[in-house]
Amino acid sequence: MPDINQPVVYTPAIKKRILGFLSKSDLKSSDWSDDDIKDIRKFIRDYYRNITRKCFYCRKEISLRSVDNCHVEHIIPKSEQIQFMFEPRNLCVVCSDCNIIKSKKEVSGQIETVTKNGKLYTMYPRSSNAFIVVHPHFDNYDDHIHHCGDIYISKSKKGSYTIHICELNRKVHEYGMDSNPLTQSELFDIFHDIMNSDDVVQQSKYMNKLREHFIKAG
Ligand SMILES: [Zn+2]
Structure with a gap:
């Protein structure tokens, strides 16, 4: 099941403001940070963080109240497709x-x-097949x-x-493996996924990392 089954629904008043905002002739993707839509950003952020309660990509904690470690993510970047800046499924x-x-x-x-x-209109993609990245509204993260x-193993x-563009293995790359030994069931899951992965480069990389882990764990 995807993390998000019900995209954010804007109130009629917010919808009206969004339409006005998007119709600006000099609209830029950086306008997303404008103070006059701060409340709309908060509306979106609060809605999605209440549903998911974690970062979609790395699955780690996000801030529950602060904006500092809880960012509204535009899956298709707003700099690429500015018209999807407020698209709920984006x-x-x-x-x-x-x-x-x-x-x-x-x-x-x-x-x-x-x-x-x-007039020519661009439509937001309606299915998982249109994306090369794991999508929170269309894909089950654990399938990927x-x-x-x-x-992180693909x-x-x-x-x-997704692991590549978000550099999800950044901590292992920068700091090496955690020295806490993994549990038996964690090891079993990792081996299972390595054997079933279709990515040979990733497979050999993680086999090497696990070898290091066994040496450290003793
Ligand atoms: Zn993250």
Whole structure:
């Protein structure tokens, strides 16, 4: 099941303000930080953090009240597709590190366009297939990524790409393996996922990391 089953629903008053905001002729993606929509950002952030209570990408804690470690994430970057800045299915919450690292990296394979009354409109993708990244509104995270502590193992191409663009194994890369031995069931899960992963490079990388772990654990 995806983390988010029900996207945020805007009140009529907020919807009206969003439409006005998006119709500005000089609209830039950096306008997302404008003070006059601070309450709308809070509305979105509070809605998604109440549902997920963790960073979508790394599954670690986010701030429960502060904005500092609970950022509204635009899955398709707002700098790429500014019209999806308030699109409910394009939003979730993530931690500061994932937000900074993922930044503007490409996530979507296909954006549909439709013509209405002679005008061309871009449509937000309606299914998981349109994305090359694991998507909080369409995908079950556990089908794509296994994580145990600071180790993330891909279970699919999407999982592998998401681990790559968010640098999810950043702690292991920077600080090495945690010296606390893993439990038997954690080890079993990791081995199972390594054997079932379709990513040979990841497989050998984690086998090496586990070897290190056994040496450290004694
Ligand atoms: Zn994160």
